[in-house]
Amino acid sequence: xxxxxxxxxxxxxxxxxxxxxxxxxxxxxxxxxxxxxxxxxxxxxxxxxxxxxxxxxxxxxxxxxxxxxxxxxxxxxxxxxxxxxxxxxxxxxxxxxxxxxxxxxxxxxxxxxxxxxxxxxxxxxxxxxxxxxxxxxxxxxxxxxxxxxxxxxxxxxxxxxxxxxxxxxxxxxxxxxxxxxxxxxxxxxxxxxxxxxxxxxxxxxxxxxxxxxxxxxxxxxxxxxxxxxxxxxxxxxxxxxxxxxxxxxxxxxxxxxxxxxxxxxxxxxxxxxxxxxxxxxxxxxxxxxxxxxxxxxxxxxxxxxxxxxxxxxxxxxxxxxxxxxxxxxxxxxxxxxxxxxxxxxxxxxxxxxxxxxxx
Ligand SMILES: *[C@@H]1O[C@H](CO)[C@@H](O)[C@H](O)[C@H]1NC(C)=O
Ligand SMILES: *[C@@H]1O[C@H](CO)[C@@H](O)[C@H](O)[C@H]1NC(C)=O
Ligand SMILES: *[C@@H]1O[C@H](CO)[C@@H](O)[C@H](O)[C@H]1NC(C)=O
Ligand SMILES: *[C@@H]1O[C@H](CO)[C@@H](O)[C@H](O)[C@H]1NC(C)=O
Numbered sequence: 001x002x003x004x005x006x007x008x009x010x011x012x013x014x015x016x017x018x019x020x021x022x023x024x025x026x027x028x029x030x031x032x033x034x035x036x037x038x039x040x041x042x043x044x045x046x047x048x049x050x051x052x053x054x055x056x057x058x059x060x061x062x063x064x065x066x067x068x069x070x071x072x073x074x075x076x077x078x079x080x081x082x083x084x085x086x087x088x089x090x091x092x093x094x095x096x097x098x099x100x101x102x103x104x105x106x107x108x109x110x111x112x113x114x115x116x117x118x119x120x121x122x123x124x125x126x127x128x129x130x131x132x133x134x135x136x137x138x139x140x141x142x143x144x145x146x147x148x149x150x151x152x153x154x155x156x157x158x159x160x161x162x163x164x165x166x167x168x169x170x171x172x173x174x175x176x177x178x179x180x181x182x183x184x185x186x187x188x189x190x191x192x193x194x195x196x197x198x199x200x201x202x203x204x205x206x207x208x209x210x211x212x213x214x215x216x217x218x219x220x221x222x223x224x225x226x227x228x229x230x231x232x233x234x235x236x237x238x239x240x241x242x243x244x245x246x247x248x249x250x251x252x253x254x255x256x257x258x259x260x261x262x263x264x265x266x267x268x269x270x271x272x273x274x275x276x277x278x279x280x281x282x283x284x285x286x287x288x289x290x291x292x293x294x295x296x297x298x299x300x301x302x303x304x305x306x307x308x309x310x311x312x313x314x315x316x317x318x319x320x321x322x323x324x325x326x327x328x329x330x331x332x333x334x335x336x337x338x339x340x341x342x343x344x345x346x347x348x349x350x351x352x353x354x355x356x357x358x359x
Contacts, residue, residue, distance in 0.1 A: 026179065027121060028053035030076035031099040034069045052100060055179035065171075067138055071128040072175060079124030079205075082242035083117055086249075089312035091287035091299050091319075105295025110194050110281035116249040118198055119205030119278055122176045123241050126209040130168030130235055134161055141167040144233045149215055152231060156217065160232030165213045169206050176202050193257030193281050200263070200279050207276050208244050212236035245278070252278040288319035299358045306356050318358035328355050 032052060048054070048062035051069065062069055080102070083094035092113050097104035107114050133141035144162030152158060180198050185191035216234035221227035253273040255263040263279060265272065273279050285291070290298035304314035304323055314323045334349035 025053040025100065025102050026055070026058055026072070026176070027076050027080070027102040028100055029069065029073035030080055031096065031102060032073075034073045055182055057178035057182050058175060061175050061178060065140070068129065068132075068171065068175075071132045071137070072125055075125035075128030075172075076121050077124070078127060078238055079117075079121035082124070082238060083120050085239075086116075086120075086242050086246045087113075089310070091302075091311070091317060092284075092296070093302075095297065097295070097297070103295075105293070106285075107295070109285065109294065110197050111284040112249055112252045112278070112280045113284060115197065115201045115252055115278040115280045116245060118201040119208070119245050119248070120242060122172055122202040122205035123209045123245065124238070125172040125176055126165065126168040126206045127235055127238055127241070128168075129171050130163040130165045130209070130213075133164035133167050146233050152215065153229075156229040156231055158231055160216075160218065160230045162233030163213060163235045165210055165233065165235065169210050172206050173203075176206075187261035188257055188259040190257065190281075192261055193255070193263065196257070196261075196263045197255065197279055197281050200273070200275070200277075203275050204248060204278050205245060208241050208248075209235065211276070212241055212244065248276070248278045252280055254283075255279045255281055257281070286319065288321075302358045304356050304358055306354075314356050314358065321359045323356040323358050325354055325356055327352050329353075 029051065034047075034051065047066060047069070048059050051059075051062060054062060080094070080096060087094040092106065094103070094113075094117065096102050101107075103117060107117065129138070129141075130144075132138050134143055136142065141164050142161075144164045144166065146162065146166065148158035177199060180195050180202070183191070183195050185195060213233055213235050215231050217229045217231040219226035219229055253270060254266040255273075256266050258264050263281075285294050285296055287296045288299060290296060290300065299317055299319065300321075302317055304317040305312045306314050306323070309315070311317065330351050330353050331348050332351060333346035336344050336346040338344050
């Protein structure tokens with residue numbers, strides 16, 4: 001019965017492929033909440049062996065820095081949420097498909113979208129760890145120890161407790177890159193190209209957080225005269241980091257691997273990417289149709305905007321397949337009145353609006 005054997009082999013192969021994806025994904029820390037540090041028993045290791053998705057090196061780091069794991073999970077979650085915000089109106093909308101592989105197979109393609117995902121989640125980890133240091137949540141770091149900026153006015157104090165972005169950067173580099181550094185592919189192979197791509201994009205994400213951290217100050221002095229200021233280093237809002245990385249996504253560089261095992265521009269007339277830029281090695285699929293083998297979910301059933309000419313417009317979103325129209329009731333606040341003093345009272349109005357979804 002050769003067909004049965006074939007079926008069996010196929011099942012085996014598909015479960016193996018599934019494992020491969022699963023093993024890849026520290027992002028799953030975002031989906032499966034990590035126990036808080038106070039729950040850990042010092043010296044007990046099972047926590048790290050039970051966390052899904054860690055590579056061997058990441059598991060070792062977990063054992064050394066157990067209390068960091070909840071923040072890595074938080075960072076990954078923040079990255080995923082930001083990705084979903086930035087891509088909400090696009091065909092690929094950064095939706096998560098399950099708890100283990102998180103984004104599913106689309107991440108096997110070395111596309112621009114994959115590049116963004118790596119960058120924004122690495123950025124999330126820097127952000128979460130830097131803040132946790134400042135908040136005194138981690139025993140191995142505290143407030144930022146960045147030197148006083150030279151251009152800070154002399155009479156302003158430098159010394160508030162700042163976000164420890166140096167530590168956050170270093171730790172995220174160690175942890176996030178670990179799984180890439182463990183891989184040992186032949187020089188010049190496609191797989192090695194993908195490793196270099198991931199490393200570059202992880203770095204770009206971390207640097208975005210690092211670069212955008214800025215000085216924040218607070219006034220003191222008699223009745224808010226602001227004669228005295230205390231200043232410290234503060235992370236930028238994560239939304240701004242997301243916006244910046246989205247710009248980097250738009251200008252991402254297409255690369256290929258050379259026989260010597262380095263990434264080079266596909267089109268040598270373009271400018272060389274800096275460590276702050278995103279790079280990709282594969283063209284993006286069009287994400288129009290559901291495809292199990294690429295992991296694309298397709299756009300059938302997605303809401304679209306009939307009048308927009310952008311990516312959220314029905315024409316582009318539905319890939320020319322057309323759309324269905326339906327009416328939906330939207331409840332909004334309306335007839336708002338200001339009452340003395342001091343609140344606003346609104347009524348609820350139901351409005352019937354036309355909505356469109358892709359065929
Ligand atoms: C993912 O994990 C969370 C928390 O453990 C759980 O609530 C949720 O149902 C899971 N989702 C799937 C699709 O397995
Ligand atoms: C899925 O995508 C692959 C790779 O692009 C393509 O070869 C295949 O024909 C697609 N399958 C379907 C069902 O569209
Ligand atoms: C993202 O796309 C998927 C697949 O098309 C869809 O199921 C999901 O509802 C979308 N999410 C949002 C927030 O639009
Ligand atoms: C649809 O797109 C138009 C043009 O870009 C915009 O003015 C309008 O607010 C959008 N509608 C919705 C519901 O987003």
